[in-house]
Amino acid sequence: MAEKNSELKVVRQSRDGRRQYDEKGKRALIEAALCSGVSVARLAQEHGVNANLLRKWITKYLLEREKN
Template sequence: MADKDSELRVVRQSRDGRRRYDEQGKRTLVEAGLQPGVSVARMAQEHGINANLLRKWIT
């Protein structure tokens, strides 16, 4: 997950601090999170997002 294509980019940030992420970055993280033996919490931490948010994207 170290290459530039897997980078999670913020597309927009609202006044209250909520961020919108690009669809391709989200899709890449979800696909990686579905692999056996991958820690969803660790992946979320490495990309600077909350683990619950990544779990929500996966579902």
Template sequence: MTEHNSELLSSMVVKRHRDGRRRFDAKAKRALVEQCLQPGVSVAGLALEHGVNANLLRKWIMRYQQERDGGSTAALPAPVETSALVPVATLNAPPRRPALRLQARLPNGVELDLGEATTDEVSSILQMLCRLPCSVSTRG
């Protein structure tokens, strides 16, 4: 930490409230914000170095930029206008599920061929097949 930063850190907190909140000096806040606006400076790093929450420091930076720009909100992104209406065609369209093809040839010669099936259909058939007793285990 440089000598300038240690001076800034000691002069930042003007008052400590009983509930833990701190009141910061306006000049020290401005100096810290101006440091943050230098190219290549990490806002989170400076916040950590000066014992200030990074989100609070970002709030100070936004306020500083608004004051500097004459109170305009040009630095803020414009809100995106969205329509509250949704096209009805998309609500009525059935969900598209990928079609699966299932083919199986069992050792006893039984062949199972499901042409095009949905995932639900394939899942149901596989569950049913898993419940059947195995022919090897039924031989006595």
């Protein structure tokens, strides 16, 4: 399963509660989610992120990777 050594850190939080995460942590979480047999929902829950947000990050990452 995915390793928990990738710490997802909040860089900034706005007044309305939105959080901005560090890019390094996001990338590690995305790459862990792309491993075979990993549940995106469980991985998101373990790191305190909404599963839909993680799926959005994954989609954006894959689209950017296709461009290059």
